[in-house]
Structure formats: structure tokens, C-alpha cells
Amino acid sequence: MILETLRIALRSMTSNKLRTFLSMLGIIIGVAAVIAIVSIGTGARGEVTSQIANLGSNTININPGIQRGEGGRISRPYTDIFTLELGENILNYSPAVKALVPVGQGSALLISGSTNIRATVVGTGPDYQAINDYYPELGRFLQHEDLQQNSNVVILGSEVADDLFGSGDPLGRKVRLSYGNRTHIFTVFGVMEEKSMGLGGNFNAQVYIPITTYMQKVANTRYVDSYTAQAGSSEEAKIAVGQIEYFLTKSLDGSDKFRLTSQDQIIEVIDQVTNTLNIMLGGIAGISLLVGGIGIMNIMLVSVTERTREIGIRKALGAKRRHIMRQFLIEALSLGGIGGVIGIFFGRLGAVGIARFGGWAPVVSVVSVLLALGFALLVGLFFGIYPAYKASRLDPVKALSYE
Amino acid sequence: MIEVKDMHKTYFMGKIKVPALRGVTFGVQDGEFLAIMGPSGSGKSTLMHLMGCLDYPTEGEYWIDGREISSISDDRLAEIRNQKIGFVFQQFNLLSRTTILQNVEVPLIYRGVNLRRRRQLAKEALEKVGLGHRLTHKPNEISGGQKQRVAIARALVNNPAIILADEPTGNLDSKTGQEILEIFTDLNSQGHTIVLVTHEKEIAEYARRVIELRDGRILKDEVVV
């Protein structure tokens, strides 16, 4: 009986394929949108979270604040405020901060033999490793003695090591580092592991020297560019932000002289963005499903009118209301279901395309497919009820004489 | 078996009353071959719809197999139509998208007969009207006379108590019409009760009893010898 009804439904749908397809278009778009959204949402989120994890965990970046441009002056970051002592004081006066490293950086030319490349020189300290979850693959990283003695020790990022020495062993080799108009000789003591590129930039294209050497010999400054602090957990990171803020506001005499960026904040912002995006796309999906439903209702009403006589004949031959109702409901459900399947196909296609574009693995979960199909069927059912009810209530005599 | 008692049917077109039947009384026994005659608009089709349980009378009673239909539900009426009544219409009224065999199966579907038995019964009914060899054709691939045979097979398939035919030869040429009428005569001699609506005297002559309607009332009700 059900099978029979399904056959009738399919036959009536295939009798006018273009019309059937057009009336399913809304459902197709809606379902494709649902599939694509869920896939893009999970894919993008996964990508972003892995990038954030790449930054090291529970870190807080402390950067100079932006000076307001007044009276024609261009706004630019404050300079000459972050000293090494200030960094130590932040660590000492903010109990929730577990570790802190100063960072000074600039662009330099590195020369070895006849090869030279431009790289970012990062002056920092030993804790840089743990904070960024970034360790040497060969040799060692910077040590406290290097900082105390202002040694000319350099640790190379993996790309830099490759570019300068190729397959040769860089350890113990001399590198000339040209910064501004002065050149220094450094000895390579280590090569860092490869770190995948994330929100923190490309670590592999940097070289690392003691912050003291950087300040006193290379850049000739008494100030560092920024600090990176780390807390023990994400809860402590929140507390640490408050403590650093309090301490710096007092010691720098103003809260506009520095900026704090914690991972939590980044995650929050990204969450907000993805949420907004999801709400938007969800809205599109919802609206197209609604429009799709109305499309189904419309085509079903047309179908009921066109088949008034058939309904009359079936009633004369003994069809009860529920038989007629069932026939048209199954037809509406089939419209929703087939539209849903086509939509899933296009949604997958979209998800795969966008995933390729965004550089993450396409995830089309079973749950999202079932969800979308469920929605499509539900929409078909819901918007099929009224036409089916109308059909089931037709007066047999009038239906039979319908021209 | 069928009792029509002072039956009235009034149609309402907006506020205007159109009385189609104004007090009709008669009975039909098992195995009868009855013709209902009358000019256009005299209420023949209206009477047939009521006898076929497609509609409720406005007034009066209609008894079929010991039950009065005024008080029974729509769905129960559908059951009665399915099991006790076979319709044959002037416009054939076949389902155009399905094959002849499937057309004949429809009453069996609503009766809940399983597929195998349905196939078998539908084939048998089609063989009875001489169409056992065209089962897979669609209605638009066969002639008018053949369509009407399919309709008769469909009316027969549930073995109903009564077959109601409203101008079954109205869309056929006289030779084909005669063949159809022969089928009805055959069926009647096999014991089927037949009610034939027509406005032609020659056709009514096949019947053994003629009721003549005029303006919604019975003018004559006589047995043909």
C-alpha cells in the first residue's frame, strides 16, 4: 500500500521533471546551505583553534599602546617604554604570570660564505622556548649565560638554516649579521625544529639571539619591543591579564601606553566572528527551507487541482480520506526527500570546494547530513499537510465532474 | 436490497435552490437489470450518485443492504462504494498515467488485497470483458470501446452487489455501444444487478425494467416484457 503510493507519487513527479525540479529548488538550496555551513563551521573552527594552539598555551602578549595622533600628528605606537627591568617587575608583581620573556626584533641580513638572506632577528631569552612550545632540533637554545655575557650566539629557524647551509651541519659555523650599518659575527649554537605557520607568523624564517646582545650590540637601544607572558591555565590567564593591567597602568602612569592580547581574547573574537557567520548562514538556510516549503506547498496545490478528477475517481472506487491524504503527503515527502538528497550532493560539493580554498580537511558529518535530510523531510511533510488535507476533503461528485 | 424512500436532493448555488430530485421512491432487487430514463436535467445522474453512495440525500432515506446511509460517515461510505458498488461512467474515467491492469487494481488496493492476488483478480476481470491481452497498455493507447471495457472490468473486480452505469455508451459509436450493452446483458445473466442511466429508448430496451424521470420525479416505473 505504502509502496504503491510511493510509486504513484514518483510517477506523478517524473511526469513533469522540470516543474518538479524547480519546485524543489528552495529545498535544494536550503539543504546545501545547511551542509556547507556545518562543514565550513567545523572546518574553519578546527583550523583556527589549531593555529591558536600553535601560539603556545595561555600566553598573553604585551605590546606598546597606540599614541593618539593629536593636531595633525599621525597616531603610532609608543616607543621607549618597555625595559628589561619592567619585564622582570611584571613577572614579580603579577603572581598569576608563570613566565615572561622580552622580545626585541628587527630585520637583518645574514651572510655565510657567498650566501646571504634577509631574516627577522629576534632578541629574547631562554623561556621563549616553553612559552611558544618551540624547541631546538640541533644543538641548544639561548641560555642565561648567553644573556649575562652578551654573547654573539645565534639559533637559526629551520628555513634560515636550510637557506644558509643546505644539507651541511650549521653547528659551530660563523654567520655575519648585518643590521643597520654595522656587521657582527655570530656563532650558530642551535637550529630550531620546524613549526607550522600560524597566527604568530613564520617562526622558521627567524633567527634568535640573546636579548641583551640584541639591545646593546645590534639595535643599540635600551628598550624591548614587547613581552610575551604565560600563565598556568586559561583561568589564571584571565587573572594574569588583570594583574598585568593593574601593574602596568600604575608603573607607566596610564592604561593607553600598552595593549594586552590574550589567547582567550583571540578565541573570543574568532568565536564571535564564526557565530555571526553561522547565524547569517543559518538564516539563509532557514529562509531557503521556508521558501522551499512554500514551493512544495504551491506545487502540491497545483497538483491537487490538476488531479481533482483523479481524486474523484479514486474516491468513487473506495479511497478513504486517509488514502488520499497519504498519497499526497508521500508525494510532498518525496519532493522534500529528493530535494534533500540533491541538496546534500551540492552541499558536499560546496563544502569540499571551500575546504580546499580554506586549506582544511572537508568534514561532512553524518549528523549534518541526517539533520539536513530530516529538515527537508519535515518541511515537505509540514507544507504538504494543507494540500493533502484539501485533497482528502474534496467532494467526490464535484471532483468527478471537474473539467 | 436497495430501497429509495421519498428521496430529495437539492443543490444550492449560492442562495438559489436547485431541486434535482423531489421525492423519489422505489426498490431494486438482486439480479435486476434496471434502466433509468429521462430528458436532460431530469435528475438521472443525481439519482445515480446517490445510489452509488457518492453523496447524501437532502431528505428521505436510502437503504443499501439493510443500512440507511444518511447517518454513516464519509469513510464508511467509501467502504460501501468499494465493496458493494461498481461505477461505469460516460467519460470512462480511467487513470491516464497507469496501465490498464493497474487501473483495474485500484478498487482492490483500497480493499487491502495483496499484490499477487490483486494482479490475478484484475487479470480475471479483464479477461471477462475480452481484454486479457492488453494489460500493459496505457488508456490513451486503446479505443473508446476498449476503455469502457476496462471501466467495466474495474467495476466488476470487487464483485459488487450492483453496477451503476451513467450513459456508458454516450461517447461510443452505435456498434461499439451495442457490444458494451451485450456485456451488461451477459453480466446480468450471470447474476449481477445492473442500473443503466440513459436517455435513449433503444438502449433502455436492453433492460428488463425502466424507470422514467421527469423534473426530479418518477413518471413511470414499468417492467418490460
Ligand SMILES: Nc1ncnc2c1ncn2[C@@H]1O[C@H](COP(=O)(O)OP(=O)(O)OP(=O)(O)O)[C@@H](O)[C@H]1O
Ligand atoms: N452540482 C450541482 N450544482 C447545482 N446544480 C446541479 C448540480 N448537479 C446537477 N445540478 C442540477 O440538477 C438537475 C439535475 O441534474 P442531473 O445531472 O442529475 O441531470 P441528468 O438527468 O443527469 O441530465 P443529463 O442527461 O444532461 O446528464 C439539473 O437541473 C442540474 O442543473
Ligand SMILES: [Mg+2]
Ligand atoms: Mg447526467
